[in-house]
Each structure stands twice: as C-alpha cells, then as structure tokens.
Amino acid sequence: MNENRRLSGEFFIRDVLCVAPELIGKRLVIRYGNNIFHKYLITETEAYRGSEDKACHASKGRTIRNDVMFQPGGKIYVYFVYGMYWMLNFVTGEENNPQAALIREIEGYDGPGKLTKALGIDKSFYGEDLTSSNRIWVEDAGFLPSVKTGPRIGINYAGEVWKNKPWRYYI
C-alpha cells in the first residue's frame, strides 16, 4: 500500500464545505483480509454542516447516535435508516463543531445504501479513525476532477432554506 497518499487529519479538520467537494475523486480504501485491499473512487458526496443545519442530525443536539460528529474530523459516522440501510459519513471540522460529509456514491455503486451494503459497512465502523485505521482510509488519487454541485437529496423535512443549499457534490 502506498501509505504516503493517505489523507491526514489536516485534510478532515477543516470546514465540511471545503472537505466534501475535495473528497470527490479521492479513493476509499478498505481492507478485507491480510493482503486484500479494495479501492473505490468517490464520485458523490453531500455536506452536513453544524447545529444550525436543519438537515444535519446534530441540529437536535449531541446524542449517542451523532456523538462522533462532535469529535475532531477524520472519524467515521455511520447510522441506520429506514430499517434497512447504513449510511457512511466522514466527520469533518474541529471538535464541538458537528459536521460530516455523506458518501452518496462511489464508482460502481450508485447510492449511499447500496455502497455500504456492497462494502460491508455497518455499526462496527462507527467512530473508526480514517487517519490511523488499518482497515479503512482515504487516499489521494493524484488528480483533480471537475466537481458539480446541486441541492441535497432526501431532506424535505429540513425546510426550504436548508433543503435548497447546493451542498451536494458530484462528478
């Protein structure tokens, strides 16, 4: 493995509006065995930003479910929805500034629910540290794609203001 391309805490401990778009085109690396590594190109993300963002789970205060979002960036936030699907997020920003970037799509798997199922992401990844874990991390792919933006998906409950924020990023 080319460890020197792994993204460090410096990358994640910034505003999610900087981190989320820059995650596009990076590679998600997951270890399945002693020498079995799979890499996936990240092609779509969404930003969830702080306690004021009504679409962000942290807008209701710190709970057991979203506790990791209040920790310094670089951790993994996973949660279960609709009784069926795990969602994969990367925590960003500084401590006590709850932000996270939702991984909506990776190359070959179009949909946040499908990609976690395909990758075997579940609650055991909650709180995993992307900067030190030996089974999952993100690395630079060595190029910068052109990133498009659009409104976030599936958050009609958040109200007009937050629903229309162009915080979805994709290739």
Next chain:
DNA sequence: GTTAAGATTCCG
C-alpha cells in the same frame, strides 16, 4: 413502555 419518523431502495 409506546410511538413516530427517517441523509433509502425496490417494486407495482
């Protein structure tokens, strides 16, 4: 203890 709703997906 009970209930309502969800950062989704698949089927009709």
Next chain:
DNA sequence: GGAATCTTAACG
C-alpha cells in the same frame, strides 16, 4: 406512489 423494516428520540 407505497411498502419494507428497525433504530433512535421524544414523549408519557
């Protein structure tokens, strides 16, 4: 358009 399916959080 609606169901599947279950964890979390907000009640009582």
